[in-house]
Amino acid sequence: MCAKSRKDSDKKNDAIDRPFDPEVLRRAADLAPQYRLVLEQEEDGFGATVFEMPNVYGFGETVDACIKETRELLESALAFMMESGEAIPLPSAEPKRTEQVNIRLTPDEKWQLEEAARRQGFRGVSDYVRSATLHDQGAAGRWTPTKKTSKKK
Secondary structure (H helix, E strand, O other): OOOOHHHHHHHHHHHHOOOOOOOHHHHHHHHHHHHOOEEEEOOOEEEEEEEEEEEEEEEOOOHHHHHHHHHHHHHHHHHHHHHHHOOOOOOOOOOOOOOOOOOOOOOHHHHHHHHHHHHOOOOHHHHHHHHHHHHHEEEEEOOOOOOOOOOOO
């Protein structure tokens, strides 16, 4: 490998391997326990996904090992989203979702939404639509764990 190629390769590796900002990682670690895990027994151990982030999947031979790995992966995913400026999905624990929106669809439109949700790993159309819409709204859909949300009276 020539010196220029090695130098370019090293730069790419540095970008991939750099650690998260410690403050961002701390915020992600504080936030992670607020998300719900869905634990499933498998033939050779346990698997878990994060309810609000179905693409985060951990595995362990024991329940404790599975939960530990899934939480670590969730912290990394949250830290990455924070550093990238992406909208972070609200933990289902907070705030409570009390409002509902109903829309009428053709059977084909409903099928298309269900397929899009399934392809992206969502368990249902509601989570898919909420995530896609809030993500598209940028800061309006971004939830910051350091801010407390208050109800208007």
